[in-house]
Amino acid sequence: MLRFVSIGLVAATVISAAAVQTRGPVGPRWSKADREMLRSLSLASLGPVPADPSNRYADDTSAARLGQRLFFDTRLSGNGKVSCATCHMPSRDFQDGTALAHGVGTTNRRTMPIAGTAHSPWMFWDGRTDSQWAQALGPLESAVEHGGDRTQYAHVIAAHYRDDYETVFGRLPMLDGTPAHAGPVADSSRAVAWRRMSASGQDDISRVYANIGKAIAAFERRIGFTPSRFDRYVEAELAGRSHTTADALSPDEEAGLRLFIGKANCSTCHNGALFTDNHFHNTGVPASTSVAAVDSGRAVGARQVVASEFSCTSRYSDAKSEECDELRFAVTEGDELLRAYKTPSLRGVAERAPYMHAGQMATLADVIAHYDRAAAAPFGHSELKPLHLSDTERRQIEAFLRTLSSPLAAPVGYLTPPNVPKQ
Amino acid sequence: MSAIQNTRKTSSRSVVSRAISAAVIVSLFTGCMMFARAPKDLDYSRTRQSEAGLYRGTIRPQGDSIPQGRLQRWTLHLETVGGAPVDSATVSVDGGMPQHGHGLPTKPRVTRALGNGDHLVEGMKFNMGGWWVVKFRVNATPGSDSLVFNVKL
Numbered sequence: 033m034l035r036f037v038s039i040g041l042v043a044a045t046v047i048s049a050a051a052v053q054t055r056g057p058v059g060p061r062w063s064k065a066d067r068e069m070l071r072s073l074s075l076a077s078l079g080p081v082p083a084d085p086s087n088r089y090a091d092d093t094s095a096a097r098l099g100q101r102l103f104f105d106t107r108l109s110g111n112g113k114v115s116c117a118t119c120h121m122p123s124r125d126f127q128d129g130t131a132l133a134h135g136v137g138t139t140n141r142r143t144m145p146i147a148g149t150a151h152s153p154w155m156f157w158d159g160r161t162d163s164q165w166a167q168a169l170g171p172l173e174s175a176v177e178h179g180g181d182r183t184q185y186a187h188v189i190a191a192h193y194r195d196d197y198e199t200v201f202g203r204l205p206m207l208d209g210t211p212a213h214a215g216p217v218a219d220s221s222r223a224v225a226w227r228r229m230s231a232s233g234q235d236d237i238s239r240v241y242a243n244i245g246k247a248i249a250a251f252e253r254r255i256g257f258t259p260s261r262f263d264r265y266v267e268a269e270l271a272g273r274s275h276t277t278a279d280a281l282s283p284d285e286e287a288g289l290r291l292f293i294g295k296a297n298c299s300t301c302h303n304g305a306l307f308t309d310n311h312f313h314n315t316g317v318p319a320s321t322s323v324a325a326v327d328s329g330r331a332v333g334a335r336q337v338v339a340s341e342f343s344c345t346s347r348y349s350d351a352k353s354e355e356c357d358e359l360r361f362a363v364t365e366g367d368e369l370l371r372a373y374k375t376p377s378l379r380g381v382a383e384r385a386p387y388m389h390a391g392q393m394a395t396l397a398d399v400i401a402h403y404d405r406a407a408a409a410p411f412g413h414s415e416l417k418p419l420h421l422s423d424t425e426r427r428q429i430e431a432f433l434r435t436l437s438s439p440l441a442a443p444v445g446y447l448t449p450p451n452v453p454k455q
Numbered sequence: 456m457s458a459i460q461n462t463r464k465t466s467s468r469s470v471v472s473r474a475i476s477a478a479v480i481v482s483l484f485t486g487c488m489m490f491a492r493a494p495k496d497l498d499y500s501r502t503r504q505s506e507a508g509l510y511r512g513t514i515r516p517q518g519d520s521i522p523q524g525r526l527q528r529w530t531l532h533l534e535t536v537g538g539a540p541v542d543s544a545t546v547s548v549d550g551g552m553p554q555h556g557h558g559l560p561t562k563p564r565v566t567r568a569l570g571n572g573d574h575l576v577e578g579m580k581f582n583m584g585g586w587w588v589v590k591f592r593v594n595a596t597p598g599s600d601s602l603v604f605n606v607k608l
Contacts, residue, residue, distance in 0.1 A: 072523075300555075300583050304524055309582040311560045357526045361561040361578025368557055415555065 067270060069293045074266040075259050075379075078305035081150045085351035086344045087165050087246045090253055095200045096443075097450075098193065099251030102244060104449040107188050108172060110136050110179030116168070116248065119143040119177075122447040125380050125440060126255070131391025132322060137176030140323045142391045145384060147440050148377055150253035152310050153358040157373045157389040158333025159312060162359050163349075164249035166342040169241060173217050181215030181222045183207075186240045201243045205236035238341070242348035254446060257306075257379050260438035262289070281435060287425075288432025296403070296419055296429055307378035307436070314372045316407050316414030320390035327390070328412075331369040338364055370412030382434040396433055400426045493554060493586040497605045504536065505600035510593055511536055512602040516579070523584060523608050529576040531565065535597055540572025544595035548576060550588050559589075584608045 062070060071077055089095040102108060103116040119133045120126040126146035133139040141157055149155065155167035171177035172185065189197050190207050197204060210233065214225035226234065259267075264279030275281075281289065292298045301309050312330035319327065337359065342348050344356035353360070363369065373389045387393040393402060404426060406416035421429070440447060502513040513532040521527070533541040546565040551558035563578035581587055587606040593599065 300585075303583055309524060309560075311582040357578060358561075361526070361563055361580075363558070363560065363562050366558070415557065 062269065066290075066293065069299060070266045070289075071270060072304060073262075073293075073299065073307065074270075075257060075263040075305050076267065078148075078151070081253055081256070084150070084163060084165075084249070084253070085355040086163050086349040087249055088350040089200055089243075089246045090165075090250050092200060092250055094196070095247045095250035096254060097251075098196045098200060099247035099249065100446060101193070101196075101450050103248055103251055105188075105192075107192070108178060108180060108185055108244075110181075110184075114178050116171070117449065119171075120146055122440075122449075125383055127384050129384065129386075131320070131386050133177065135171065135174070135177035136179035139174070139176050140320075140325055140327060141389055142386070144376065145380070146252050147255045147257055148306050148379065150249075150256075151306060152308070152374075154310060154312075154333075154337070154374060156333065158329050158336075159374055160333035160336035161340060161342065162337050162344050162356075163342075164252050165242065165245035166340060168245040168248040168252070169342055172241075172244070173215060175218040181213050181217050181219070182226070182237045182241045183210050183214040184212060185244060186210065186237050187212060189240060189244065197240075197243070197247075200247065201240075204240065210237065235347075239348060242342055245342065251446070254443055256441040258438045258441045260379065260436050262432075262435040263438075265435070282431065284428045284431040285435050286432075288428035288430065289435075291421070291425055291429050292432055296421060296425070298403075298429070301375045302378050308375040310375065312369065312372035312374055313415050314368070314370065314409050314412045315403070315416050316409040317371075317373070317388045317402070318392055318407070319410045320392050323390055328370055329389070330372040330374075331412075334362060334364040334369055337362070367412065371409055372412070378433060378436055380437050380440075382437050396430045397426065400429050497586065497607075499605050499607055501604070503602055503604055505593065505602045507598070507600045508536060509597045509600040510534065510541065510595075510602060511538075512591060512593075512604075514576075514589070514604055521581065521606060521608055524582055525580065526561070527579045529579050530569065531574045531576050531591060531602075532572050533574060533593065533595075534572045541593075541595050541597075542568050542570060542572060544568075544574070544593055546574055546594075547592045548579075549590045549592070552583070552585060552587055554586060559587075565591075581606070581608050 084090040103120075106113050106115045106118075108115060114135045118135060119128045120143060121128055127143045128134070131142060133141065133143040144157065149164060149167075153162060155161045155164065156170070161167045161170060172180060173182070186204075186207060187210070190204055194204060211225040211229070213222045214229060214237075215222055216226055217223055229237070261279065261281070265275065265281050268275050268279045292302075301311070301313055303309050312333075314329070337343060340346065344351050344359045345353055349356070381387075382396060385395055387396070387399045393399050400421075403416060404419045404421045406414065406418045408414060501515070502511065504511050511534050515530040515532065517527050517529070531546065533544060533546075535541060548563045548565065549558070559580070560582040561578045561580040563576055563580075565574045566577045567575050569575055579589075585608060587608065589604045589606055591602040593602060
């Protein structure tokens with residue numbers, strides 16, 4: 033009987049090993065340069081979240097908890113129905129799966145995901161803000177997103193978040209006599225009310241407004257990525273280990289990876305552990321048929337960030353000027369900015385169709401076909417050249433991109449709505 | 456950006472000739488040069504003589520290797536061909552990727568003279584791997600001239 037059990041254990045061990053070890057040490061070998069490229073793309077190469085000197089509360093956990101509550105609070109909107117999470121849905125990698133975002137109205141752009149953005153010097157498709165906190169403030173005042181205004185939000189903080197706010201940021205200003213609705217927004221009555229406020233009154237409110245952004249940023253900067261199957265594959269490759277079912281790539285996925293870093297030149301711009309160079313490129317993406325306005329991309333975004341009321345060098349920033357080098361040395365003019373858009377991260381890309389800055393392309397296959405074809409840009413100059421990929425090669429690149437999906441990484445409880453106090 | 460690759464053991468005449476032809480190519484195909492190969496014999500020396508022979512310059516990036524995707528400060532050491540340090544100079548910075556037809560992702564500047572011919576260059580950044588060219592236009596007492604460096608990431 034004992035012998036029977038022993039044989040059974042050995043057999044089980046052999047079967048288990050066979051199931052786990054899908055491929056031996058003999059497999060496609062990567063050149064030294066390829067291995068360096070794989071290493072650079074791996075999540076293990078991503079350093080810690082960089083400091084944000086423009087937000088002294090960025091690493092304050094109390095600010096992050098407050099930011100999480102604000103992120104999910106629909107009272108921060110003109111109609112009481114829109115929160116950051118309306119478009120940045122935690123269950124969908126903090127995006128909404130639609131071509132154009134729908135808040136109070138409809139935007140001209142695709143919602144961008146949030147994970148990993150603390151590593152980026154520029155926010156939005158056109159980089160019109162230079163920090164997570166400044167980014168968070170844009171939609172709050174947009175007439176088609178949250179549709180609210182600064183004094184309204186200050187009143188919400190005073191009514192519902194006073195203690196938490198004051199624990200982090202110090203005393204709220206007195207809001208007696210502050211209009212219920214006022215701000216530098218498109219709505220004329222609220223804009224007029226804002227202009228009638230004293231400069232010091234405006235400054236007090238704008239500081240509360242900036243602090244709302246800083247709290248939301250403290251929450252957002254803790255959201256990152258867990259290793260994907262690609263990352264586990266690279267780890268095993270670099271360690272010279274045999275691949276298991278958890279870290280193997282299929283022959284098509286592997287071929288797609290080889291194309292990604294080789295013939296298809298994807299890694300020229302989609303480089304580094306977040307698969308983005310954090311820069312702006314005109315890749316000939318066609319204009320959206322759903323958007324009437326002309327979209328010049330970075331050409332406008334560069335001017336906006338320089339003029340931004342909430343930039344790194346602004347009075348509401350906590351940074352010294354010399355800590356704002358991305359802004360100080362930004363390219364702000366030139367033909368290269370025309371219709372250039374930020375290179376998006378490809379982590380989790382298979383989970384967030386449709387694609388491009390206005391959701392012009394429905395599927396990954398469409399995107400790959402676009403880069404293969406390299407059509408001329410609607411205006412400006414596309415950086416692309418036709419790739420002459422075969423059907424099989426396009427399919428293999430898509431197969432590889434699907435290996436970049438993984439759950440988000442965040443502190444416990446950060447990916448679900450907190451208990452928001454009721455009115 | 457002009458085409459400004461330089462190679463070892465190349466006569467100044469052929470350098471000019473190649474620069475002009477490459478400039479024409481770049482101007483014709485700006486924006487669609489992504490996959491051209493870099494010349495094999497590029498000179499990646501960190502000390503170069505200026506194009507008209509007025510200056511010798513040395514770039515000193517932070518650390519041994521040049522990082523990708525991160526802002527960095529360089530020191531540019533400037534001296535005359537006779538070896539005299541050049542402290543008083545107006546220096547502008549330009550560059551890009553000749554194969555891709557695009558410029559630098561940032562607008563770096565020489566922000567101050569550090570003494571002994573050294574000049575602080577701030578805002579350097581390279582957002583992708585490959586062959587980059589960095590060009591310093593120098594205007595000082597000996598005259599105006601350009602220093603061109605090839606950089607490989």
